[in-house]
Amino acid sequence: MAVVSHSPSMPVKSSVFKALTKTVRREGLSVVLIVALFTIIIGPMLTVVLWAFADVWRYPSLVPTQWGTSFWAETLARADLAMAFPLSVGLAVTVTLLSAVICLPASYAFARMNFPGRQGLLLSFLATNAFPRFGLYVSIAVVFYRLNLIGTIPGVILIQIVNTLLLMIWIPTSAFQGVDRSLEEAALDVGASRVRVFLQVTLPLVLPSLSAAVLLTFVSTFYEAQGALIVGLPNVTTMAVLMYSIINSQIIVQYGAIISFILWLPSLILLTFAQRFVRGNAISAGFGV
């Protein structure tokens, strides 16, 4: 009898359970993926932020034992940081501009002209990324040493430009290739000169991809450490190099965290600014995806 009295509640329970498992089965994978993505992307950044505002953080506490900004004053007061920050910004701006001046016309040529060795040359820009960077830098440093470029700003600019070539050639080349020729012909047909066609039709169409390339170049140059470390030392100390040396010499996690935080600032500002005209798919579109 007792068994019978229980039976009415059984279908209700199992139907709720069924609905739940159905939802989890249907949405489960995407929920897991979103959580994983969030953990992977936000997790490390969160740790850095926590460390930057932690005065004391001892194991096994999950959050800082004592919050505060005492390390900020200490870090910001450092003379080397005050020198490194403007240097890094200046270097990144210079390298990005130079790279744009060199690469953008070149990418237009790659996209629109057919010359012998075009494909091979285009692939050669992969070469700098195909080998371990460090080995490449060391051998370049040997050459730079003979040319008295070691420890000079021009030396650092040169080695950082090498890094930017791949992005600044490949993304704009694909972008220029993506512009339908007949769009340009149509503009020519209604009376526009070739210069005007480029400025008013071609350029606006590739601008999102070009901006994305410039943005990525600026950000990656700003963070670039290996080349700057090998060629720049001992005279040229960028933010990234400074972070390396601070972390290596003193094991105070807060210094690294705060400098990381400062390193984010320019890219954060740029990204926010760029979001207005760089479409989300501009970078992937640039790669022809």
Next chain:
Amino acid sequence: MSTLELVGLTKHFSGAKQSAETVAVNDINLSVGDGEFLCILGPSGCGKSTTLRMIGGFEEPTSGDVLIDGASVVDMPPNRRPTAMVFQKYTLWPHMRVYDNIAFGLRLRHQDKAQIDKEVRDSLALVGLTGYDRRYPAQLSGGEQQRVALARALVLQPKMLLLDEPFSNLDALLRVRLREELYAIQRRIKITAIFVTHDQEEALSLADRIAVMNAGQLEQLDKPSQIYAYPRTLFVADFIGVMNIFPVQRQGDLLHIGQYALKAPEGLNGESGLSVAVRPEDFTFSATDGAWQGVIDQTIDLGHYRKVLVIVPGLFGDETAALAHRVKVYMPKSVQARAGDRIALTPSRYLVYSDTAVTRTSSATRTSSATPNAQPIEVRNQAVSGEDDR
């Protein structure tokens, strides 16, 4: 309102190697009258688009001349030529609104704002898109985009409108509607128009005259009705409409097709390499009483008439060849016809060609393999029509 003349227009494209040069367009001579609608029709790769692009200035001719109103434009870039082009792809600039797309050319001509405004609105009204000026191209359908492209070309009041397969990306119904609209607009503003297409129905319904091209050559330039009734070459006969083509052996004044014979027309020159072409509607037929005895293999209902495929073994000697070359006949639907029925056909009208360059292997194969020099244009008087001996 203007005239166009092409004089010995030729275009060679150099291949990867110096020796590998292809002749895309070979010595085209034609003239188009003021306000005329000319269709250039041909299979893909026949050089029709290249010809149009040379008129518009997008390709430089290897030799020859393009004259508009009697003046050579061959040295002018596209932006200086008095032509306007509508392309196959919808070439609206995606970053500009419809208004700015149309106004682009007007602004280059430094017209004042009020004038531009009026002309943009007038041209939008002409193509039936009033009120679409604030939209972006991505917000328009394919047909609407191509109408804006037409408005963009017409707003500049060009001397000549060039259209490069403008409707081939649209679905069949829309294609017909836009074709009719284009026809009405062209008649209304009386602009000289050159329209390139591979669609013979499009050409037949739009053109004052059709220029049929094949392998870089101009095969025939004529009114649509003439092209259909008297195709000048075997290629045109095969390409335009549906045609039954039979190779024949001449013996005196008889043309032998298998075990049957037709009367050779008067004044026919040549003994070998002759062909006879019969339109599917040019047969008389009965159950038993006719020249060619055959069996209906298949009937296809085409709406207002019926297409019947007939196996006539006597024409080809053996059954397999007859199956491969079924005779196509159009019948009114009032006539009873079923697969398996016996039928007797008599050609009531046929054309005889001494054209050997184009060979037909099967009814499905379209011959475009003719080399440019194997088929001189001077075959013009060798198509002779004749009546059979009944």
